[in-house]
Amino acid sequence: MTDVFTKEKRKWIMSRVGGVNTKPEKIVRSFLHAMGHRFRLHRADLPGKPDIILPKHRKIIFVHGCFWHGHAKCHRSKRPSTNEIFWNSKIDRTIRRDKRVLSDLKKIGWKVLIIWECETKKTELMVRKLENFIDEKKVR
Ligand SMILES: [Zn+2]
Structure with missing residues (x-):
């Protein structure tokens, strides 16, 4: 997988993200924002009231x-x-509820990514995971 960002751009993205005490969800949000993605938060009309919704991509991220x-x-x-x-x-x-929510969302055509709290401490890996997920072609 090639890097979609130049070194400079990546450096800039990293610099925009807050300190180690920042809440996991906020960390993910600030990365997405820096990557130029538009997203919505906690849409109550979707199963599980997802943390982050990327309507354009029909993708959802839970932190x-x-x-x-x-x-x-x-x-x-x-x-x-x-x-x-x-x-x-x-x-x-x-855990059971999370599984149910995941399958409910998939049934209505959403793709779902889980970012774990511990992953938000490994920024390089997390950014890669986000990039791969969002860039992934819509399979229908
Ligand atoms: Zn963990």
């Missing part, structure tokens, strides 16, 4: 917290050892 959404094999999603039953049922419920 998931690793803990709450149970990111598999991620150290951030380690479940607490106290109140185990409570946490397990809560997180398992969220």
